[in-house]
Amino acid sequence: MTEHLTPDEQPATYDEWLDAIEAGEGFYLESPEGHGSLPPRRVCPHSGSTELTQQPLPETGTIEAFSEVHVGAEGFSEDTPYINAIVDFGPVSLTGVLRGVEAADVSVGDEVRLTVETRETTDDRLLVFRPT
């Protein structure tokens, strides 16, 4: 089954996916049945299909859940406190850090856009949501 491990069979790596978002070409993977998922992935977790195609990621999403984190993750000491959020973009949801708004002003259902920025603590890239 090594033919399934050739690079051109791989829809995208995680870093290639971040590159695409940074280039304004964010995408998700869609199965023929219309289910959404994220790379790196070879099998649709909903339908089991291996026929995954790239589709444009909607430009905005809505906050499903959020938390102001006071005891930060490893590599986030200079970022703390920060707001973790899970955002519903329709076919897929994404998890990252919400910037540009105070936690007290955030509500579930708020609309945000997706960017790729870096942490305050390190140069590691980070999925960031900002208010529209």
Add this chain to the structure above:
Amino acid sequence: MSTVRIAGVGLIPFGSYGDRAGRELFAAAALAAFEDAGVEREAVDQLNYGNFMGALTEHQGHQAPLMAEAAGLSCPAITYEEACASSGAAIREAVRTIRSGEAEVILAGGMERMTTLDTGEATAALAIAADELYEVRGGVTFPSAYALMARAYFETFGGDREDLAHIAVKNHKNGAANPHAQFRKEISLERALDSPPVATPLSLYDACPISDGASAVLLVSEAFADDHDLDAPVSITGTGQGGDRLALQDRETMAETPATAAAAKEAYADAGITADDVDFAEVHDCFTIAEVMAIESLGLVEPGEGITAAREGRTTADGEIPINLSGGLKAKGHPVGASGGSQIAEVTHLLRGDHPNSDAVEDTTVGLTHSAGGTVGSAVVTVLEVEQ
């Protein structure tokens, strides 16, 4: 289906063990289980051992044969890793192996050293149970993941921090009498509410502590128990396991825990009972909100009722369905690889009537344990019953 008897259980008090190596902790729990059972170590066919982060905390992989050696066993040994449900899974697989006839006697349990790490390191180590690409790189911690679940729950069913604080107060009260508990002190509602925020809406007293500990359960076939005239009144009559997508963002719902519901459905069918038959339970309360979701997904209360169950006294020691009479992970402690086995040991003591809190469940016959991995990406449910 043949019954699997609990011949003996062994625990060490959860807490901080300084320089003592994990192998010594597990050996102590194992020896306590053999003493409780009155079974010779030579009878053991297999060790099923749960551990999650030993490679990070003690730089020790391949722990199962090491633990067999430490416990004085000469038998095959297997490590089970399902994050915080590791020893829950190890015990479930032991039950299935004995039922299959492949073994008669299995020592199952687990151990975790966690206090070898500082708080930041331990937080990072626990986070490896989450999705590394889509959660950890986004700054998600174990507490913030459960905080996100709490927010989703509040949005769906309502509830607030004070409801959660009542769960912390209840579990600390239960743990106060337990000699194996890390925190043997009651706390006030005000103290819980005034504790510093960790990841809103969760604060310090919503979280279980970082713990060292070990647990051991000696499981035997009914034929072995009868042949050796063992005093083993408690049996495991049902087990179940469920799974879910690892990342919260990919779940059907964050306000419920379908993996627990699936595990419970299988375990109840296996035991031939329903949720209504369960008299009390030890559930996975790594955070207060986790207890809420557990008792709902187990069917012990209706969806949306779990949040106020402690506040209303339904799940207190004198309530209709006592939850976490041991103190739970919240007060008893949560050495993750040992917790599932600890729950089985606590329920065994409660059913046998030799637990400090046994009076709360006098004349009851059915206890349940619920062990969850990560943010309930995996869940194991076990039904225990005692002969009247």
